Amino acid sequence: xxxxxxxxxxxxxxxxxxxxxxxxxxxxxxxxxxxxxxxxxxxxxxxxxxxxxxxxxxxxxxxxxxxxxxxxxxxxxxxxxxxxxxxxxxxxxxxxxxxxxxxxxxxxxxxxxxxxxxxxxxxxxxxxxxxxxxxxxxxxxxxxxxxxxxxxxxxxxxxxxxxxxxxxxxxxxxxxxxxxxxxxxxxxxxxxxxxxxxxxxxxxxxxxxxxxxxxxxxxxxxxxxxxxxxxxxxxxxxxxxxxxxxxxxxxxxxxxxxxxxxxxxxxxxxxxxxxxxxxxxxxxxxxxxxxxxxxxxxxxxxxxxxxxxxxxxxx
Amino acid sequence: xxxxxxxxxxxxxxxxxxxxxxxxxxxxxxxxxxxxxxxxxxxxxxxxxxxxxxxxxxxxxxxxxxxxxxxxxxxxxxxxxxxxxxxxxxxxxxxxxxxxxxxxxxxxxxxxxxxxxxxxxxxxxxxxxxxxxxxxxxxxxxxxxxxxxxxxxxxxxxxxxxxxxxxxxxxxxxxxxxxxxxxxxxxxxxxxx
Numbered sequence: 001x002x003x004x005x006x007x008x009x010x011x012x013x014x015x016x017x018x019x020x021x022x023x024x025x026x027x028x029x030x031x032x033x034x035x036x037x038x039x040x041x042x043x044x045x046x047x048x049x050x051x052x053x054x055x056x057x058x059x060x061x062x063x064x065x066x067x068x069x070x071x072x073x074x075x076x077x078x079x080x081x082x083x084x085x086x087x088x089x090x091x092x093x094x095x096x097x098x099x100x101x102x103x104x105x106x107x108x109x110x111x112x113x114x115x116x117x118x119x120x121x122x123x124x125x126x127x128x129x130x131x132x133x134x135x136x137x138x139x140x141x142x143x144x145x146x147x148x149x150x151x152x153x154x155x156x157x158x159x160x161x162x163x164x165x166x167x168x169x170x171x172x173x174x175x176x177x178x179x180x181x182x183x184x185x186x187x188x189x190x191x192x193x194x195x196x197x198x199x200x201x202x203x204x205x206x207x208x209x210x211x212x213x214x215x216x217x218x219x220x221x222x223x224x225x226x227x228x229x230x231x232x233x234x235x236x237x238x239x240x241x242x243x244x245x246x247x248x249x250x251x252x253x254x255x256x257x258x259x260x261x262x263x264x265x266x267x268x269x270x271x272x273x274x275x276x277x278x279x280x281x282x283x284x285x286x287x288x289x290x291x292x293x294x295x296x297x298x299x300x301x302x303x304x305x306x307x308x309x310x311x312x313x314x315x
Numbered sequence: 316x317x318x319x320x321x322x323x324x325x326x327x328x329x330x331x332x333x334x335x336x337x338x339x340x341x342x343x344x345x346x347x348x349x350x351x352x353x354x355x356x357x358x359x360x361x362x363x364x365x366x367x368x369x370x371x372x373x374x375x376x377x378x379x380x381x382x383x384x385x386x387x388x389x390x391x392x393x394x395x396x397x398x399x400x401x402x403x404x405x406x407x408x409x410x411x412x413x414x415x416x417x418x419x420x421x422x423x424x425x426x427x428x429x430x431x432x433x434x435x436x437x438x439x440x441x442x443x444x445x446x447x448x449x450x451x452x453x454x455x456x457x458x459x460x461x462x463x464x465x466x467x468x469x470x471x472x473x474x475x476x477x478x479x480x481x482x483x484x485x486x487x488x489x490x491x492x493x494x495x496x497x498x499x500x501x502x503x504x505x506x507x508x
Contacts, residue, residue, distance in 0.1 A: 001409075028414075032449060038445065305399075
């Protein structure tokens with residue numbers, strides 16, 4: 001594996017190998033006094049973020065540092081990007097300094113793919129516009145595997161702003177690859193055209209079901225994944241009011257009761273409490289939101305390990 | 316953990332060009348002798364037997380069973396995957412990780428006996444010593460191997476050796492165990508390279 005650009009690029013074996021590595025890393029770091037592995041000594045990882053981020057950037061940085069890589073963080077706000085430097089020039093500058101891997105987040109869909117064509121380094125997509133965020137899908141899958149044992153044959157309901165969500169796209173790809181069924185629940189205005197066929201991208205895939213009634217979708221669901229309403233990407237009025245959205249599509253305590261006993265609640269963060277998820281639901285033991293963040297570090301360590309630790313593949 | 320050409324699955328294709336050096340009965344007897352030696356050198360101090368995957372793990376379990384049977388103390392067991400500490404990661408395709416599980420109360424001030432199937436270059440053991448250091452500070456670390464085939468590349472030696480097998484570098488020594496391979500034996504074969 002040279003780059004990680006899209007969850008759709010991961011065949012089942014590769015995805016499972018990454019999740020197994022993440023789990024082994026988690027177990028081997030458990031209860032250790034020194035949380036440091038020598039595996040990536042001498043490798044340089046640059047995180048290049050053109051959008052705000054707390055958990056993804058910090059998570060990649062911690063993952064790199066725990067494996068002894070040198071991690072350099074660049075955010076567009078306080079770099080030469082502010083002076084008008086192009087993505088291409090910035091990337092070449094970083095490659096010339098000896099970066100082995102660039103972790104990029106960018107508001108434009110496809111930015112990571114463009115970058116991978118230009119620079120000789122490994123590229124990890126940490127979110128490009130409303131397109132893909134593969135490590136998020138991997139950490140969600142890791143969390144669901146922890147809680148449910150397997151994803152094969154499970155049903156995952158994704159709720160909210162699917163239209164603008166790279167988390168939804170990556171998760172649909174990976175969940176279908178791993179054998180899960182996907183239900184989407186959203187206001188009609190926040191569903192992209194042709195979304196029901198997304199699951200067919202995988203040769204052995206099946207269509208995702210699409211609905212607008214959250215209460216009806218919750219029974220028989222093994223996990224519910226709440227999406228943040230991405231106000232920053234919305235150009236126009238997609239729903240009448242936050243209050244109405246919350247009433248129709250918010251995960252309240254009453255809706256939590258409709259879920260089966262074993263069902264898990266996920267949210268990629270940052271959460272808008274009171275909007276898409278109620279305070280008490282976010283803090284309930286059914287929610288695995290803190291576990292998602294914890295697994296994020298191990299999943300990103302696994303990705304760095306698979307990309308950077310082994311012999312370079314012969315082109 | 317198999318050393319570069321120390322162990323591995325028997326070649327699938329063609330007739331096996333291999334010779335059996337130790338039979339199942341030999342392996343059983345050698346493990347029993349090693350257990351006696353460990354008791355002699357360590358009793359009454361309790362030991363922690365730490366197996367290096369893949370085949371060091373079942374060997375550690377067998378040694379623990381024998382030590383208990385022969386009246387030694389009841390050894391605690393652990394598993395230490397050294398993949399992330401290897402010095403040849405960049406020369407091979409991605410290696411899958413195995414489990415690491417060590418006693419919950421740590422390794423501080425205890426006597427650790429590392430257990431592996433074949434001692435060859437010594438690089439696996441060197442990596443294991445690096446890995447162990449992250450988990451605590453043992454009082455001492457000893458090494459037990461079923462087979463020592465020579466050709467050390469580092470200044471290391473084993474404390475307990477089941478069998479010394481002088482080999483040539485273009486041969487491979489394969490340790491087969493019931494737990495991993497369905498049968499007990501030590502075989503030697505020409506390298507496929």
